[in-house]
């Protein structure tokens with residue numbers, strides 16, 4: 265428990281620094297996407313028009329993925345782990361990287377969790393879910409943190425309406441979040457089943 269609390273706290277404290285330091289370059293993200301991602305993913309809009317890629321089907325269509333719950337593309341057969349992650353409330357994400365705020369009922373892909381996922385999908389889901397048997401179907405890791413930030417910036421261009429909560433930027437709100445997190449941690453030491461069922 266101590267470990268998780270420390271982890272969640274340090275991630276939250278690091279968030280404002282992250283926002284300032286890790287500004288992704290969407291143009292570089294676009295070329296990295298073409299190089300690293302198109303073998304498995306396409307970006308195709310609602311009308312089916314392909315914006316990037318060669319119609320890769322091993323992974324889901326990534327159009328609009330930013331701001332959306334993980335594991336939410338219809339008809340794509342996701343791993344159980346990523347679907348479970350997308351069903352968590354934001355403060356149940358044990359990595360503390362999901363966007364928080366009243367507008368988020370479940371985890372959605374925001375800057376920090378997307379970047380962490382891209383750098384090691386399975387390790388990320390294991391930590392987020394506290395389940396060492398969790399396994400992502402995405403067998404690929406982005407090696408470089410800045411490249412992950414650039415890829416995020418590129419993917420975010422297809423979700424122009426997505427806005428992070430303002431909680432990250434404000435100290436008081438962040439403290440409130442930490443309190444909530446402590447409570448959910450306490451709950452989790454009991455029956456995790458009752459938390460997620462119903």
Ligand code: HEC
Nearest residue numbers: 300301304322323324334335336342343346400401402404
């Ligand atoms: C070897 C194939 C492969 C490559 C290469 C790959 N992915 Fe994936 N990706 C997948 C699969 C499969 C999934 C579904 C994961 C699951 O079900 O656990 C996925 C899931 C994702 C998700 C979550 C989608 C959702 O709907 O929740 C994102 C975001 C993502 N990939 C981004 C990328 C980016 C960016 C790259 C390039 C750096 C990339 N992927 C490279 C196969 C791949």
